Amino acid sequence: MKARSQKRTAVMAGLLAAVCIAALISASPVGAADPPIGLGTANSYAVLAGSTVTNTGPSVINGDLGLSPGSAVTGFPPGLVNDFQHIEDVEALQAKIDLVTAYDDAAGRTPATSVATELGGTTLLPGVYTGATLGITGTLTLDAGGDAAAVFIIKTDSTLITATDSAVNLINGANPCNVFWQVSSSATLGTRTAFQGTILAFTSISADMGATVEGRLLARNGAVTLDNNVINRPECA
Template identity: 55%
Template sequence: MTLHHRSYRWRAGVGSLAGAAAVGLLLLLIPGPADAAESPVELNTAADFSVLAGSTVTNTGATTLAQNLGVHPGAAASGFPPGTVAGETHLADGVALQAKSDLTAAYTDAAGRTPFTSLASELGGSTLIPGAYRLGAAQLTGQLTLDSQNDPAAVFIFQISSTLITASNSNVVFINGASPCNVYWQVTSSATLGTNSDFVGNIMALASITMNTGADLVGRALARNGAVTLDDNDITTPFCAAAASPPASLPGSLPG
């Protein structure tokens, strides 16, 4: 009887080890957080602004803003008219203060996203899929292509540790259903868009943003501390497609 008892315990032990090994294998096969798609950066009330600055906004020429214009803690915005603001203008008021607070939170969120892929400084000639990317002093000469891989809610986050500078006549294009709605540029210094360039996304710069003559932006120019300088630019609001709702259960699964 003693030997039988020991044999039972040995078999039970082997069964436990086999079960643990199977569980471990299953855990290895389950995708971890690194495989999960990026969620959008929440701009909250800052999303209501085409331009938001910390010190001042200056404009030359027939710039058009599709949404609000705001400054905080500064209180100056010049060049409107001839520039036009389709939304409201908020200078050093409570609305601008809240938008700046939301911008700070969004900037911090974007800066902290992991995992990320490191890139060389030159973005021109690249085709990128959704995800978070980190680079130093970023520049764009020519064309950058963003491939959503047939996901209209795909998210692209660029964490830039220095400046963002685009060359004259450079542009950003989308393929396979990508949308400018969920493109975020977190810039630790200042951003400059070159003459007659076409850019997309939400620029969140710690310092200043300069849009040279004829540069157009589908998105937002949001500067936390410095100025936003405009010159005959069009800033339009990206259309944000709603993400598809997930199914109630996976195909082939049993009701809970």
């Protein structure tokens, strides 16, 4: 009888422990993902600049084009903007305010994993990454691991420069809506680069001949310079 009572007590204790463990697991975040950078009204822009927007050749912009506080937009035509142009108006001013907020959010994201200057030939999983200066020669792969909501935030203390014919390749559900590049200086996309994600540059952004972007070129203070490019703003929730 005594042995049966002890057995019953042990079983009850085991069940109680299991319930407590389950409660702790359900109350604790497991591998909480990084939230995306909120762009506010800048979300509708494929190109947004501070000083000038200059285009050469038949570039195509699928998304809004904006400029504030500058007023010089040249090269359209032959360039084509398939949505709205906001040049030094209320909409452009608000988009620039929202860009500053987004830039500061991206710059402040921590913890960040340090990466080497050369990203070409490497694969990154979702997360926040940082480097003194960043470049891509060849292909950088961003692997979402099957999570369509996975977020990539890649930050540089200086410049971002891609070589000719370089690419950013998204696999396993990675979405250009959730890829953000925070550039503390200026970004240059080399000839025929196939780029993915939103660039948030403190100064300027240049896209060389034939470079394509599935994302946005958002320059906080300087110019956006285009040369026979296609910029597709992705449809993001």
